Amino acid sequence: MHKHCFNKILEWLLGNKDNPFEYTHHAVLLVAVVLYAYAAFLNYYLDVANIYNIYLQAAISLLVLIIWYLSRWKNQFRMMRFVFISVILLVSMPANWIGNGGSDGPTYIMIFGSLIYLSVSFKDLGVYRRIGQCYCILIPIPLIFIEQHYPELIFRYGTETQKQIDLMITFIIIGLFLIFMMESLATRFRLEKAKAEQLSEQLRALSEEDSLTGLYNRRILDKEYSSWKNQGRVFSLALLDLDHFKKLNDQWGHSYGDEVLVIFSALLKDIAIQNEGVAIRLGGEEFVLLLPLSSDITHQKLIQLAKRLSNTPLKHGPVSFSAGVAQDMETEGQYDLLKRADNLMYLAKENGRNLICK
C-alpha cells in the first residue's frame, strides 16, 4: 500500500517511467531545486557569500522549479533542458564565482560538477554539448581576469575557517549530486532496457501472430516444424479448411465470416493447448494443427473437433470443415508433409466435404 502511494507520488513528480529520459531528468531538476534552496540557506546562515549571490541562489531554486513545472506539465521537456543547463552555466557559475570567494571559493567544484553533468546527461545535444564543455573548461579564465583587475567585486570570506567550511560543504553537496545523477542515469538505462525488451517482445508476438484470430501465423509453422524434426519427435500435421466459406461470406457478410473464423480458431487453440501442439492460421480459411501425436490419434481429435464445431451455436447455422492428416516421416521434409496433408484435404473436399482424410 505504502509502496503503491510512493510510486504514485513519484509518477506525479517525475512522469511516466515509459519515458526514462524525462523521468530521470525531472528527478535531477527537483534535486537541483532542493540543493539551490539549501545552498542559499546555508550561505546565509554561515555568512559565506555575498547577499546578492544568496538571493540569486534562492531565485534559481524557484526558477528551476518553474522549469520542472513547464517540463513536466506543459510538454516543454526539450526546451526546458536547454534552459536549465544554460541558467546553470551562464548565470549561476559566474555569479557564484563573484559572490562566493572567487578562485578561493567553491565555484571550481561546481563547474567541475556541471561539466560531468553536461557530458553525461546531454549526450543528444551534439554541438551544444561540445560548446558547453569548452565553456566549462574555459570560464575560469575570464573570471580570474575580472578577479585580478576588479578585486573589489569579489566577495571574500571573513575567516579561513569560513572558507574551509564552505569548500567542504560544497564538495559534499556536489559529490552527492553526482552520485544521484549517476544513479539516476543507471536507472534510466535500466528502464530503457526494460522498455526495449518489452517492445521487442511485442514485436515478436506481432510478427508471429495472426491479428484476426490470435493464432500463430505461418512463420511459426516453419519454426516449430524444424524444432520438432530436430528433436526426432513423433508428430502429425493436419490441414483444415472451412467448407463453402465463400458462400457464407457472400450470404452473411465478411464480418460474419470473420466471426466464424474467430470462433473456429478458439476451438483449434483449445485442442492445441490440450495436446501441447500448435494451432496456426495459414491464411484465409485455411489452418494447420501441429500435434505431437500419431495420425490415428490426430484423426480422432479432429473428429471431436468437428463435433464441437457442429454443436457450437452460430447465428446463421452450423459450419463444417474438411481436413487432411499426415504423420511426419523421417525421410521427408516440411514441404512434402504439407503436400501430403494438402492432397488429403482436397480428397476430403472432393468426397463431399465435412470429412477428415488420413
Ligand SMILES: Nc1nc2c(ncn2[C@@H]2O[C@H](COP(=O)(O)OP(=O)(O)OP(=O)(O)O)[C@@H](O)[C@H]2O)c(=O)[nH]1
Ligand atoms: N471473412 C473473411 N473471409 C476471408 C478471409 N480470408 C479469406 N476469406 C474468404 O474465404 C473465401 C475462400 O473461398 P474459397 O477458397 O473459394 O473456398 P470455399 O468457399 O470455402 O470453398 P471450399 O473450400 O471449396 O469449400 C473467399 O471468399 C475469401 O474472400 C478473412 O480473413 N475473413
